[in-house]
Amino acid sequence: MKSFLVLKDFFIKNKWKYFFGVIWLIIIDIVQLIVPQILRIVTNLLQNNLLTFNELIKYSLYIILTGLIIAVGRYYWRIYLQGTARTLEYYLRNKLFRHLLTLSTNYFNTHKTGDLMAHATNDINSVRMALGQGVVMIVDAVFMTFFSVIMMIHTTNLKLTLVAISTLPFIAIVVGKFGKIIHKRFIKVQEAFSDLTDTAQENFAGIRVIKSFVQEENEIKKFSVVNNNNLSKNLSLVKISGIFHPLVQFMSSISFLIVLWYGGILVIRDDISLGDFVAFNSYLSSMVWPMMATGWVINLFQRGAASMDRLNIIFEEKPEITDSKDAIDIKNMKGEIEFKNVSFKYPHSENYAVKNLNFKIPSDHSLAIVGRTGSGKSTIVSLLLRLYDIDEGEILIDGINIKDMTIKSLRENIGYVPQENFLFSDSIINNIAFSFEEEEKYNEDLIYNASRTAEVYDNIIEFPNKFETVLGERGVTLSGGQKQRVSIARAIIKDSSVLILDDSLSSVDTDTEERILSNLREVIKKRTTIIISHRISTIKDSDEILVIDEGEIVARGNHDSLVKQDGIYKDLYEKQLLEEKIQKN
Numbered sequence: 001m002k003s004f005l006v007l008k009d010f011f012i013k014n015k016w017k018y019f020f021g022v023i024w025l026i027i028i029d030i031v032q033l034i035v036p037q038i039l040r041i042v043t044n045l046l047q048n049n050l051l052t053f054n055e056l057i058k059y060s061l062y063i064i065l066t067g068l069i070i071a072v073g074r075y076y077w078r079i080y081l082q083g084t085a086r087t088l089e090y091y092l093r094n095k096l097f098r099h100l101l102t103l104s105t106n107y108f109n110t111h112k113t114g115d116l117m118a119h120a121t122n123d124i125n126s127v128r129m130a131l132g133q134g135v136v137m138i139v140d141a142v143f144m145t146f147f148s149v150i151m152m153i154h155t156t157n158l159k160l161t162l163v164a165i166s167t168l169p170f171i172a173i174v175v176g177k178f179g180k181i182i183h184k185r186f187i188k189v190q191e192a193f194s195d196l197t198d199t200a201q202e203n204f205a206g207i208r209v210i211k212s213f214v215q216e217e218n219e220i221k222k223f224s225v226v227n228n229n230n231l232s233k234n235l236s237l238v239k240i241s242g243i244f245h246p247l248v249q250f251m252s253s254i255s256f257l258i259v260l261w262y263g264g265i266l267v268i269r270d271d272i273s274l275g276d277f278v279a280f281n282s283y284l285s286s287m288v289w290p291m292m293a294t295g296w297v298i299n300l301f302q303r304g305a306a307s308m309d310r311l312n313i314i315f316e317e318k319p320e321i322t323d324s325k326d327a328i329d330i331k332n333m334k335g336e337i338e339f340k341n342v343s344f345k346y347p348h349s350e351n352y353a354v355k356n357l358n359f360k361i362p363s364d365h366s367l368a369i370v371g372r373t374g375s376g377k378s379t380i381v382s383l384l385l386r387l388y389d390i391d392e393g394e395i396l397i398d399g400i401n402i403k404d405m406t407i408k409s410l411r412e413n414i415g416y417v418p419q420e421n422f423l424f425s426d427s428i429i430n431n432i433a434f435s436f437e438e439e440e441k442y443n444e445d446l447i448y449n450a451s452r453t454a455e456v457y458d459n460i461i462e463f464p465n466k467f468e469t470v471l472g473e474r475g476v477t478l479s480g481g482q483k484q485r486v487s488i489a490r491a492i493i494k495d496s497s498v499l500i501l502d503d504s505l506s507s508v509d510t511d512t513e514e515r516i517l518s519n520l521r522e523v524i525k526k527r528t529t530i531i532i533s534h535r536i537s538t539i540k541d542s543d544e545i546l547v548i549d550e551g552e553i554v555a556r557g558n559h560d561s562l563v564k565q566d567g568i569y570k571d572l573y574e575k576q577l578l579e580e581k582i583q584k585n
């Protein structure tokens, strides 16, 4: 029960719904116990030839009335208990999603998306089942068993009751044991099915690679193996379920056999009436379900508690990067950036990703960073955005340590075009206007101008739905270069004091690159810009260029001064000049 403590607020808020749900359940249980009494009276009247037509009508009406009360009651307990369980599922999923989005980038590097999705689906479902169906079953089992036993003793005698119900607890034990095996096999079926969908999905996503490498037959063979595994896991579930149901039925029929023998003798001896015998059988059959429920409910709660424990581990996870106590909100950042002796190792890494960085960018100036792949360029940007916190040194903006600003105001003041151009499966206009709040009104001209600056406007208006074109699955797929330009538009529309372009022009041809850069010139003039690139053509006009190697600054200066020095920059420049010459010839 301790596992569910985190849901305390939810239970307090919904206590009345649980209360009314349980009340309705008890009402139904009581009404269900009246039906055998009606049967008892009618049987006794029939046996003694005393049943009149009017009485038959009267008892029929009673049965219809109980049926109606049960129907209404079932509707309400479903609404109150199952409905609240669904609300709990909604609450828990929102809570989990909200919490996950507060966690730092590193959490997502070390946890697989598939596992997080499993928590969001399977674990939340198990909690819902435990606290929805579980509660129903336990209330039903306790009350139904209690009332039925009382009615059985009242109708016949204690001895017959004890003999009849003596085999019932075994049903609970068998259901409990089988429930565990069935659940294990069910999980295997789920895993096999998820492998099956993953394989199919990966094949469809990688269809171009499969076809170009002529691997269709091989992939079909691999799919057959996964599909076969799915079949065998399903068959093993069918087998166990096949034994389970007849076994429970057989066990309950033993109780009925005992009642038939012992109860029959009592009827013959005139110790009980035929009506008592009929009613007793009715009560006995209404006890089979609660016995089965007891077995199930134990499993449901065990599974629900285990799932809740797994979710609690996530809920207890604290974001690594948070606002300091007195963090200030920076309203109008000027954009003067300074790195002072900054060194940083990624979590769990032995090596420095960047080491002893010292540089300053005056506001409205541009800084370019070049270097070989893996030299630490993107890391510098991640540190400035506080996606990771530095181990040594200080990063200052307008003379204020970024750890003393609120993360929100820091990031809001930075327009960032990341290296991986992630766009949402949404319309192009919504992708570009991503930084605006949903309800915030924005001028569409802003969107058009940003896309013109990013040189993607002409491409967009060629699509049939223009800016309303939906990207991603079942939508239009953009080329790598178009994606990069939509991400540039998304960043510049923020009109922030700092703009970061991380290898953002690598997928566009040099002509388009030149046009974008000349469009950006106006934008860059009014803000501090950091440009990371492998291409010298992208950065040659920057006010300062840092050459990074193995996390350290190995050279700095402007383009003219760097080409005069021997080193990485000059090598890169000469190699690119040569490539251009070869392309022209």
Ligand SMILES: Nc1ncnc2c1ncn2[C@@H]1O[C@H](COP(=O)(O)OP(=O)(O)OP(=O)(O)O)[C@@H](O)[C@H]1O
Residues within 6 Å of the ligand: 109, 346, 347, 349, 353, 371, 372, 373, 374, 375, 376, 377, 378, 379, 380, 419
């Ligand atoms: N999340 C991470 N965890 C651990 N190590 C990382 C992580 N991200 C990057 N690294 C390592 O840090 C070093 C610098 O990486 P970074 O991405 O900054 O290089 P880069 O210069 O931007 O490379 P590229 O030009 O290929 O984008 C690399 O050795 C890389 O393997």
